[in-house]
Amino acid sequence: xxxxxxxxxxxxxxxxxxxxxxxxxxxxxxxxxxxxxxxxxxxxxxxxxxxxxxxxxxxxxxxxxxxxxxxxxxxxxxxxxxxxxxxxxxxxxxxxxxxxxxxxxxxxxxxxxxxxxxxxxxxxxxxxxxxxxxxxxxxxxxxxxxxxxxxxxxxxxxxxxxxxxxxxxxxxxxxxxxxxxxxxxxxxxxxxxxxxxxxxxxxxxxxxxxxxxxxxxxxxxxxxxxxxxxxxxxxxxxxxxx
Amino acid sequence: xxxxxxxxxxxxxxxxxxxxxxxxxxxxxxxxxxxxxxxxxxxxxxxxxxxxxxxxxxxxxxxxxxxxxxxxxxxxxxxxxxxxxxxxxxxxxxxxxxxxxxxxxxxxxxxxxxxxxxxxxxxxxxxxxxxxxxxxxxxxxxxxxxxxxxxxxxxxxxxxxxxxxxxxxxxxxxxxxxxxxxxxxxxxxxxxxxxxxxxxxxxxxxxxxxxxxxxxxxxxxxxxxxxxxxxxxxxxxxxxxx
DNA sequence: GCCAGAAACTGATCCACATCAGTTTCATCA
DNA sequence: TGATGAAACTGATGTGGATCAGTTTCTGGC
Numbered sequence: 139x140x141x142x143x144x145x146x147x148x149x150x151x152x153x154x155x156x157x158x159x160x161x162x163x164x165x166x167x168x169x170x171x172x173x174x175x176x177x178x179x180x181x182x183x184x185x186x187x188x189x190x191x192x193x194x195x196x197x198x199x200x201x202x203x204x205x206x207x208x209x210x211x212x213x214x215x216x217x218x219x220x221x222x223x224x225x226x227x228x229x230x231x232x233x234x235x236x237x238x239x240x241x242x243x244x245x246x247x248x249x250x251x252x253x254x255x256x257x258x259x260x261x262x263x264x265x266x267x268x269x270x271x272x273x274x275x276x277x278x279x280x281x282x283x284x285x286x287x288x289x290x291x292x293x294x295x296x297x298x299x300x301x302x303x304x305x306x307x308x309x310x311x312x313x314x315x316x317x318x319x320x321x322x323x324x325x326x327x328x329x330x331x332x333x334x335x336x337x338x339x340x341x342x343x344x345x346x347x348x349x350x351x352x353x354x355x356x357x358x359x360x361x362x363x364x365x366x367x368x369x370x371x372x373x374x375x376x377x378x379x380x
Numbered sequence: 381x382x383x384x385x386x387x388x389x390x391x392x393x394x395x396x397x398x399x400x401x402x403x404x405x406x407x408x409x410x411x412x413x414x415x416x417x418x419x420x421x422x423x424x425x426x427x428x429x430x431x432x433x434x435x436x437x438x439x440x441x442x443x444x445x446x447x448x449x450x451x452x453x454x455x456x457x458x459x460x461x462x463x464x465x466x467x468x469x470x471x472x473x474x475x476x477x478x479x480x481x482x483x484x485x486x487x488x489x490x491x492x493x494x495x496x497x498x499x500x501x502x503x504x505x506x507x508x509x510x511x512x513x514x515x516x517x518x519x520x521x522x523x524x525x526x527x528x529x530x531x532x533x534x535x536x537x538x539x540x541x542x543x544x545x546x547x548x549x550x551x552x553x554x555x556x557x558x559x560x561x562x563x564x565x566x567x568x569x570x571x572x573x574x575x576x577x578x579x580x581x582x583x584x585x586x587x588x589x590x591x592x593x594x595x596x597x598x599x600x601x602x603x604x605x606x607x608x609x610x611x612x613x614x615x616x617x618x619x620x621x622x
Numbered sequence: 623g624c625c626a627g628a629a630a631c632t633g634a635t636c637c638a639c640a641t642c643a644g645t646t647t648c649a650t651c652a
Numbered sequence: 653t654g655a656t657g658a659a660a661c662t663g664a665t666g667t668g669g670a671t672c673a674g675t676t677t678c679t680g681g682c
Binding site for chain 2: 183201203204205207208209211223226227229231232265266269270272273275276278279280282283284285289325326327366370
Binding site: 528529570571573574577592 | 668669670671672678
């Protein structure tokens with residue numbers, strides 16, 4: 139299994155993985171499937187669908203509301219699990235839409251549980267990664283509740299940078315980001331019009347540029363300060379558990 | 381173990397529990413501890429603290445922001461786990477504050493994992509419950525992003541009703557709710573002033589009254605409609621897994 | 623039965639962000 | 653090379669909810 143596999147990179151950041159762990163992880167990556175951008179791969183209310191490990195491309199999970207609005211809960215990037223919770227809960231409570239063309243490995247729940255039983259370190263790593271994902275959803279919630287549009291946008295863009303760095307797809311200088319301002323609006327709970335204005339403001343403040351599918355960070359430190367970004371869970375070098 | 385134990389009731393709603401499961405569950409309920417209202421039992425950044433099963437009283441988990449605001453992420457009611465994610469992640473990323481005087485059983489992580497290993501049905505039930513909790517946080521996020529104050533408040537109050545019914549502490553007619561309007565404000569991302577106005581509006585619309593620690597629902601159906609509340613995961617009678 | 627402190631409640635004013643109604647830029651392909 | 657459609661961008665106007673500055677109602681303690 140190549141070391142530039144995003145899942146391996148991510149889990150490796152939490153737990154030092156043995157050859158056996160890597161082999162087990164490799165076995166999970168069977169049944170590779172491809173999906174077109176814009177065609178949902180899971181629908182709200184759908185029962186007993188599969189879980190996936192995202193290998194290439196971006197997807198978003200969102201909910202539609204009776205009043206017509208939609209709220210994007212989270213974006214998934216390579217190395218992330220898709221629909222783990224829905225599998226446990228047996229019914230999907232949200233939609234999943236590929237933002238770009240996507241490649242993902244289907245994971246059968248029993249395979250995953252078997253893998254956990256044989257290689258407990260792997261289970262630890264996956265739980266760790268899942269906790270981190272959940273922590274990010276919580277941070278998103280906090281932003282929607284108590285940060286104004288500018289802080290919120292800055293924070294979200296920084297958080298993206300953090301998770302992309304973890305899988306080797308970004309640096310403190312920036313990263314490729316295939317999202318439209320409309321999607322950002324639905325994630326940040328703002329109108330697309332206002333997202334546009336906020337991005338302009340960030341640009342004019344010399345903090346960050348988001349243009350043509352690329353986020354470029356001009357002043358990381360000032361951005362962190364503006365956003366009130368907590369770098370605690372990003373600041374470690376090498377695995378936390380040796 | 382008495383059948384009115386809230387955790388047993390909650391898990392029993394997901395999975396039919398055997399005597400052995402119940403006995404294992406009972407063993408987890410050792411080291412019962414009491415906490416005073418208003419004195420945080422976990423702080424942001426605190427390392428290696430315990431997890432708890434809440435037996436009596438209400439607590440809330442919240443985050444403080446650099447700009448002085450606070451966002452309540454979730455309230456926990458009897459039968460809920462406290463700080464499971466923080467334990468996995470090794471460091472608490474949020475505070476936990478008892479809203480009322482609280483009784484909770486300390487749970488050591490290894491005990492819980494042992495219990496899972498010996499009684500897999502129990503593990504399923506706990507995972508199920510955890511998924512449901514996560515789904516509720518997601519629903520909260522959606523509310524903050526895309527529901528106006530009235531829908532949001534109505535939805536939140538209904539969701540509370542749902543989870544309290546699950547542990548036998550509420551009905552469609554109402555429930556005891558020891559939260560101040562200030563706390564509601566911090567949970568709903570509103571000002572306390574506005575929460576007050578919204579509650580008045582709900583009262584004047586003849587939908588619901590929230591006074592002196594009690595939520596009384598006057599018109600359940602119209603409330604569900606106003607809030608766009610999805611009753612799917614509430615609508616089952618008896619355990620999903622026999 | 624009185625007092626202190628907290629929580630509930632209110633009206634007036636303000637502003638962050640939504641909405642409306644466009645124009646401009648960019649990418650694609652006939 | 654011009655046509656077409658999506659995404660990016662803009663100014664004007666409207667509004668939901670914040671903020672300020674209180675008053676009123678509860679609750680528990682003496």
